[in-house]
Amino acid sequence: MPTPETTTDVPQDFEALKAVILERKAQLPKRLKQVAAYSLDNPDEIAFGTAASIATSADVQPSTLVRFAQHFGFEGFSSLQQIFRARLRERTPGYEERLKALRSNDHSKLESGSIFNGFVAAAHRSLDNIATSVDPQAFERAVDILAKADTIYLIAKRRSYPISSYMAYAFGKLKVKYQHVGTAAGIDDDMLAMATKQDAAFAVSFSPYASESASQARLLASRKVPVVSLTDSAFSPLAESSKVWFELVEADHAGFRSLSASMAFAMALTVAIAEKRRRTEDAATR
Amino acid sequence: MPTPETTTDVPQDFEALKAVILERKAQLPKRLKQVAAYSLDNPDEIAFGTAASIATSADVQPSTLVRFAQHFGFEGFSSLQQIFRARLRERTPGYEERLKALRSNDHSKLESGSIFNGFVAAAHRSLDNIATSVDPQAFERAVDILAKADTIYLIAKRRSYPISSYMAYAFGKLKVKYQHVGTAAGIDDDMLAMATKQDAAFAVSFSPYASESASQARLLASRKVPVVSLTDSAFSPLAESSKVWFELVEADHAGFRSLSASMAFAMALTVAIAEKRRRTEDAATR
DNA sequence: AATGGGATAGAACGAACGTTCCATTTTCCC
DNA sequence: GGGAAAATGGAACGTTCGTTCTATCCCATT
Numbered sequence: 001m002p003t004p005e006t007t008t009d010v011p012q013d014f015e016a017l018k019a020v021i022l023e024r025k026a027q028l029p030k031r032l033k034q035v036a037a038y039s040l041d042n043p044d045e046i047a048f049g050t051a052a053s054i055a056t057s058a059d060v061q062p063s064t065l066v067r068f069a070q071h072f073g074f075e076g077f078s079s080l081q082q083i084f085r086a087r088l089r090e091r092t093p094g095y096e097e098r099l100k101a102l103r104s105n106d107h108s109k110l111e112s113g114s115i116f117n118g119f120v121a122a123a124h125r126s127l128d129n130i131a132t133s134v135d136p137q138a139f140e141r142a143v144d145i146l147a148k149a150d151t152i153y154l155i156a157k158r159r160s161y162p163i164s165s166y167m168a169y170a171f172g173k174l175k176v177k178y179q180h181v182g183t184a185a186g187i188d189d190d191m192l193a194m195a196t197k198q199d200a201a202f203a204v205s206f207s208p209y210a211s212e213s214a215s216q217a218r219l220l221a222s223r224k225v226p227v228v229s230l231t232d233s234a235f236s237p238l239a240e241s242s243k244v245w246f247e248l249v250e251a252d253h254a255g256f257r258s259l260s261a262s263m264a265f266a267m268a269l270t271v272a273i274a275e276k277r278r279r280t281e282d283a284a285t286r
Numbered sequence: 287m288p289t290p291e292t293t294t295d296v297p298q299d300f301e302a303l304k305a306v307i308l309e310r311k312a313q314l315p316k317r318l319k320q321v322a323a324y325s326l327d328n329p330d331e332i333a334f335g336t337a338a339s340i341a342t343s344a345d346v347q348p349s350t351l352v353r354f355a356q357h358f359g360f361e362g363f364s365s366l367q368q369i370f371r372a373r374l375r376e377r378t379p380g381y382e383e384r385l386k387a388l389r390s391n392d393h394s395k396l397e398s399g400s401i402f403n404g405f406v407a408a409a410h411r412s413l414d415n416i417a418t419s420v421d422p423q424a425f426e427r428a429v430d431i432l433a434k435a436d437t438i439y440l441i442a443k444r445r446s447y448p449i450s451s452y453m454a455y456a457f458g459k460l461k462v463k464y465q466h467v468g469t470a471a472g473i474d475d476d477m478l479a480m481a482t483k484q485d486a487a488f489a490v491s492f493s494p495y496a497s498e499s500a501s502q503a504r505l506l507a508s509r510k511v512p513v514v515s516l517t518d519s520a521f522s523p524l525a526e527s528s529k530v531w532f533e534l535v536e537a538d539h540a541g542f543r544s545l546s547a548s549m550a551f552a553m554a555l556t557v558a559i560a561e562k563r564r565r566t567e568d569a570a571t572r
Numbered sequence: 573a574a575t576g577g578g579a580t581a582g583a584a585c586g587a588a589c590g591t592t593c594c595a596t597t598t599t600c601c602c
Numbered sequence: 603g604g605g606a607a608a609a610t611g612g613a614a615c616g617t618t619c620g621t622t623c624t625a626t627c628c629c630a631t632t
Contacts, residue, residue, distance in 0.1 A: 022520050025520070025521060029578080029579055029580090030579085030580090031579075031580065031581095032579090033521070036521070037519055037520075037521040040519070040520055040521075041518070041519050041535060044375055047374075048371050048375070050618085050619065050620085051619075051620055051621090052618085052619075052620085060580090060581095061580070061581055061582070062582095062619095062620075062621085063580080063581075063582080063620095063621075063622080063623095064579095064580075064581085065620090066620070066621060066622085067579085067580085076620065076621065077620065077621080078619095078620065078621090085334050088333075088374045088375075089330050089334070089374075115554050115557055115558045115561065116420070116422070116425055116551075116554040116558070117417070118554070119550045119551075119553045119554040119557070120413055120416055120417055120547075120550050120554070122550075123409075123413050123546055123547075123549070123550040124410065124413055127406055127409050127410055127413070127546070130406055131403070131406060134402070136398075136402070139398055139402060140398050143398045158455055159452075159455055161451055161452075161455065162448035162449070162451045162452040162455075162549075163448070165447055165448045165451055166445075166447075166448040166545060169444055169445055169447065169448075170542070253553075253557075254557065256456070256553060256557055258549075258550065258553070259452060259549050259553070260409055260413070260546035260549055260550060261406075261409075263409070263448075263544075263545050263546055263549055264405045264406050264408075264409040264544065264546060265402075265405075267405045267539075267542055267544070267545070268398075268401050268402040268404070268405040268406070271401055271405070271539075271540065271542055272398040272401045272402070275398075275401065276398070315599095315608080315609055315610085316598095316609080316610090317609075317610065317611095318609090336588080336589065336590085337589070337590055337591085338588080338589075338590085346610095346611095347610075347611055347612065348589095348590070348591085348612095349590095349591075349592080349593095349610085349611075349612080350609095350610075350611085351590090352590070352591060352592085353609085353610090362590065362591065363590065363591080364590065364591095
């Protein structure tokens with residue numbers, strides 16, 4: 001038994017509990033450590049879920065939850081759960097203004113805080129715009145084109161490069177064949193020479209446009225490889241080479257443009273392509 | 287029975303429910319009016335309590351609560367309770383409105399549209415979280431450490447790689463000396479071997495953690511190179527090697543986690559570092 | 573390789589839950 | 603003031619909950 005002792009050293013609020021869990025995390029047995037990690041990462045789930053549902057979610061047995069609670073001096077899982085509920089209760093009053101006040105007070109007192117806030121705000125603005133600026137039918141067409149492709153060529157340089165590198169990672173996980181153009185210098189052209197009209201390309205470029213991206217897109221287009229592109233202006237050199245293109249203007253803070261909307265777009269596109277492929281394959285093999 | 291009707295006009299969120307209750311309050315029978323008043327005055331109690339405890343508290347019978355819920359089109363008390371719980375879960379301001387705006391755009395009509403909307407919503411949620419989960423003082427300390435460094439080593443693999451590759455790009459533009467660890471295999475260790483305690487490192491890793499990132503961070507820490515890290519759990523292997531670390535849980539759509547918050551964080555950090563350096567240099571040469 | 577102690581999985585249990593049902597009371601219209 | 607309809611209280615139901623208990627597993631130590 002883990003020392004019943006006095007009830008005084010049982011954590012009475014969430015912060016205290018968190019501290020104790022972190023302090024003892026290293027010495028915890030495997031399953032209990034698993035619960036510890038889950039509980040701090042998904043506190044809301046603990047607050048609302050039932051022991052059974054949480055156990056499933058955290059991939060342990062319900063009894064493990066009870067043992068976990070008892071390890072920290074609680075009578076059972078239920079009393080531990082109260083701590084997580086209290087945490088949500090106490091944060092309620094006037095959240096709209098309160099959060100706003102908290103943000104501006106907390107962060108802007110320190111110099112770097114305003115920079116931080118600025119970027120979060122810029123990202124929000126970008127995302128607010130994205131829904132209206134992206135035409136859903138064009139999106140559908142883009143998914144169509146790329147889902148049909150044998151290999152997808154990803155073209156992005158400089159500031160756009162993180163976007164294509166995320167897509168490369170995700171495509172790899174999703175088993176979608178791709179070629180990441182623009183990693184090593186020199187071999188790009190050889191890589192592109194292999195593209196046929198059975199393939200397709202996705203190009204990203206924001207002003208000031210990398211001339212390489214534009215010329216690579218043009219090269220592919222001239223060889224009948226369908227190109228889908230993401231850019232920030234109708235005047236982008238990418239637009240003329242593309243079968244479908246999207247105009248997406250990112251908001252900026254102090255001149256540094258956000259990437260959040262582009263990133264969300266890229267994720268959606270990536271998953272939509274994989275999704276469509278799976279559906280098509282299902283239909284074919286049935 | 288109080289009109290089974292279609293399920294479409296059953297309130298789906300707290301605001302809608304509140305409106306409906308207030309609208310029909312006057313015509314409600316005595317006991318139901320009592321419940322109506324109680325539920326709007328003590329929404330937290332409804333969220334967490336049991337039917338029995340709430341009934342006692344509101345001085346009615348448990349069955350009255352069920353009848354009350356059914357009067358407003360819910361199947362039973364439990365489904366009404368979900369609305370009150372959701373309210374606490376989604377404590378972020380403006381979130382509901384944003385989602386509503388998203389829902390009403392024409393994306394939802396097309397198949398890929400829901401994927402698109404899902405990722406935008408996930409990005410919003412991530413950003414809403416970031417302001418509260420990042421401690422401004424820790425951020426300030428992180429900026430301090432990295433601004434003082436001679437060379438900044440960027441460590442990130444796989445899903446986190448786009449983040450460090452953005453920072454690499456931005457550092458280049460801002461003339462901040464950096465080394466991007468993890469690009470080419472093999473030379474990483476040689477690169478890290480050159481790091482001294484005059485330098486610093488920024489590591490990013492989300493679960494499932496890339497073991498390389500963790501071991502590289504550990505290596506640097508053991509050689510007194512200060513490490514700042516961005517991760518998603520207090521249990522991350524990065525945490526123990528880091529002087530300052532940030533916990534940032536990205537929201538996900540269909541299991542694909544957003545990168546928007548991490549990206550915004552990375553941008554803010556990057557710019558704040560450059561900003562701080564410029565200020566320090568100004569002060570020195572003056 | 574054997575042993576001992578702690579940790580775990582899973583079945584079993586009693587308590588508490590939300591809901592339903594029906595007798596009783598209240599309300600409102602004729 | 604009588605009667606029907608609506609509203610209410612409270613008991614009973616089946617379900618699901620958190621917890622307990624025990625056989626088994628794992629791992630460290632010898």
